[in-house]
Amino acid sequence: MYNKNAERRRVLKREWKNWALSYAMILPAMVFFGLFCIYPLCNLFHLSLFRGNVRNPYKSFRGIQNFVDLFTKNPDFVPALKHTAYYTAVVLVLLISLSVLCAVWLSKDRKLNHFAQSAIFSPHLVASISCAFVWSWMFSSEIYGLFNTILNAIGLKSVRWLDQPSTAMNCVIVMNVWKNIGYYSLIIMSALKAIPTEIYEAADLDSASPIRQFFQITLPMLSPQLFFLLITITTGSFMVFDSIRVMTNGGPGNSTQVLCTWIYEYAFLNNNSLGLASAGGVVLLLILVLITILDFRGLERKVHYQ
Amino acid sequence: MGEIVFHQVEKSFGSNKVIENLDLTIRDGTFTVLVGASGCGKTTLLRMIAGIGPATSGQVLMDGKDITDLEPGKRDVAMVFQNYAIYPTMTVRENIEFGLKNKHIPKEVRDKRIQEVCASVGLTEYLDRKPNTLSGGQRQRIALARAMVKEPKVFLMDEPLSNLDAKLRVQMRVELIHLHKQLKTTFVYVTHDQVEAMSMADDIVIMDKGKILQQGTPEQIYHDPNNTYIAQFIGSPAMNVLPLDAENRFGFRPEAVQLTREKVDGARYCRKGVIQVREMLGSETLYQVAFADGQTVSVKMLNDQYRSGDHVVLNVGDNQLYFFDRDGQRIRRAAVGDAQYAALLQTAGGMSDV
Numbered sequence: 001m002y003n004k005n006a007e008r009r010r011v012l013k014r015e016w017k018n019w020a021l022s023y024a025m026i027l028p029a030m031v032f033f034g035l036f037c038i039y040p041l042c043n044l045f046h047l048s049l050f051r052g053n054v055r056n057p058y059k060s061f062r063g064i065q066n067f068v069d070l071f072t073k074n075p076d077f078v079p080a081l082k083h084t085a086y087y088t089a090v091v092l093v094l095l096i097s098l099s100v101l102c103a104v105w106l107s108k109d110r111k112l113n114h115f116a117q118s119a120i121f122s123p124h125l126v127a128s129i130s131c132a133f134v135w136s137w138m139f140s141s142e143i144y145g146l147f148n149t150i151l152n153a154i155g156l157k158s159v160r161w162l163d164q165p166s167t168a169m170n171c172v173i174v175m176n177v178w179k180n181i182g183y184y185s186l187i188i189m190s191a192l193k194a195i196p197t198e199i200y201e202a203a204d205l206d207s208a209s210p211i212r213q214f215f216q217i218t219l220p221m222l223s224p225q226l227f228f229l230l231i232t233i234t235t236g237s238f239m240v241f242d243s244i245r246v247m248t249n250g251g252p253g254n255s256t257q258v259l260c261t262w263i264y265e266y267a268f269l270n271n272n273s274l275g276l277a278s279a280g281g282v283v284l285l286l287i288l289v290l291i292t293i294l295d296f297r298g299l300e301r302k303v304h305y306q
Numbered sequence: 307m308g309e310i311v312f313h314q315v316e317k318s319f320g321s322n323k324v325i326e327n328l329d330l331t332i333r334d335g336t337f338t339v340l341v342g343a344s345g346c347g348k349t350t351l352l353r354m355i356a357g358i359g360p361a362t363s364g365q366v367l368m369d370g371k372d373i374t375d376l377e378p379g380k381r382d383v384a385m386v387f388q389n390y391a392i393y394p395t396m397t398v399r400e401n402i403e404f405g406l407k408n409k410h411i412p413k414e415v416r417d418k419r420i421q422e423v424c425a426s427v428g429l430t431e432y433l434d435r436k437p438n439t440l441s442g443g444q445r446q447r448i449a450l451a452r453a454m455v456k457e458p459k460v461f462l463m464d465e466p467l468s469n470l471d472a473k474l475r476v477q478m479r480v481e482l483i484h485l486h487k488q489l490k491t492t493f494v495y496v497t498h499d500q501v502e503a504m505s506m507a508d509d510i511v512i513m514d515k516g517k518i519l520q521q522g523t524p525e526q527i528y529h530d531p532n533n534t535y536i537a538q539f540i541g542s543p544a545m546n547v548l549p550l551d552a553e554n555r556f557g558f559r560p561e562a563v564q565l566t567r568e569k570v571d572g573a574r575y576c577r578k579g580v581i582q583v584r585e586m587l588g589s590e591t592l593y594q595v596a597f598a599d600g601q602t603v604s605v606k607m608l609n610d611q612y613r614s615g616d617h618v619v620l621n622v623g624d625n626q627l628y629f630f631d632r633d634g635q636r637i638r639r640a641a642v643g644d645a646q647y648a649a650l651l652q653t654a655g656g657m658s659d660v
Contacts, residue, residue, distance in 0.1 A: 196389070196391065198387045198389060198391035199391050199392075199393060199394075201356075201358040201378070201385075201387070201391065202385070202387060202391040202392075202393070202452075203393075203404070204357075204358055204377070204378040204379060205356060205357075205358070205378045205379060205381075205383070205384065205385050205405070206379065206404050206405030206408055206452075206456075207377075207378075207379025207380070207405060207408040207409055208379070208404065208405075208408045209408075212408065216393075216396075216404070217393060217395070220395035220396075221394070221395060223395070304394065304395045
């Protein structure tokens, strides 16, 4: 009896040691996660219930009034939401379709493609602020603007790319698609190369046309990567900030005002609206959570995992 | 009909010539097995018939029609790949149906054919499952069903059994023989396994380094091999090949030997030896027998009467001896004449030490 108890104590002690060591190992990561994710998140919720500014954030308690104001009183929030949705939808469609097309083109083993692969990927290595600056210059309406110079050279009128509401947002979209396409193509390309060639040979023997092979075999085989792209591009686009801040700063008018530039403006530029900005941040968070849940609910069943 | 003729076919990958000036006729309705060590070009030939690895030069004919450059989908052939090449994102039914849909075969016909084929390979209850939920043997059946449902003139199989466990492989072998009897179409089957070749083939084509060494029925290949490579490739354990004189060699099969305590009357080649290794396999026993001069030979016996260390006499009769020249080519009685052949037998007999 005594022996049995001793044995049990030894096992328990070993298990506890094991447990303690495991948690000790993930502790640093958890500390950072708590410090930089969980704490600010809680703070955001807390701030969104008050009226105040950066120096004195808790001037007066407003409950959910900030959230009500966002949708009823604030003139900029709902338009910003709409602009963000437009930006996200267009970027999503363009990036996914173009990166799949590029990947299909680049995955063929040709000399040109080795060069093209690096060329298409290189924008990803440049800071997005720098890219935004370069593209602002190319879109510029001044005499040094590249696109207008070209248009003028072939006898066409200048376009005020970034200075008119009808084109400004699309210019930002072009820049961001250009910057990110290499990275996403790379992901799709590696997935393409993992598809066994015998499957295509079998499809050839099954008289499937190249287009049918693409839609019936290639795309379904890429579904895990496409799903990953869907989630990351959606969340990333909802949080677009730096390129818009540099290229248009939300203008002209507020035609390129998106959620993050709106939050920035109300948090740090306007007076006594930190609570309102925080409420906007909470709304952004909820939208992203909702979209991700919907994506997983609606599409994950269609994703084919090996 | 499904006769395939290769005429002066060549294939190179870059500067590497894999097949050179090859002629081969695969008769209609036969179960033809292309067999050889890996890299001998057997799969390359199969892919030429399928059209997924076209010949560099020369012609491939099917029923007299030149199909050298015809698209794979228009060839009326079906192929079972070594790793099955099943479409992983489709259900079993969709896998089998894919080729029929692409050929715009009406739904009623499709459904009827799928029903029949799946019943015959035992897939009916799995039709709506995804392949990754099925076992290796069942995936093999999907690949087979996908080929059968197209009702092709020629079935191509590229080592289809090599990913199955030993027991299932033996079972599938029997099923394939049965299937061929039923369908009566041409089967072209690639393998490196001589047992598969011997058990299933009507016609065996032995290849080495892109060349055809011999084509014939399993009986011809076994009893009348063209050279030492074939003699030692077919049959297990391999044929014993020993030096005869300065130029020639001779051989005999392990199962053609009589192992006794005393010399057997009428045996031509009789040697004293000691049993070094005994492997008792149940229905048969394999022995390694060492001669006084250090040479060892394998012997296969149905009875299990000797033990390691036993002194025995090894007897081989006239009809069991094969002669080969210095290049390993067979010396046949018909080619060299009775007198010279008798001299060869004499020389072999002269090596007896009992």
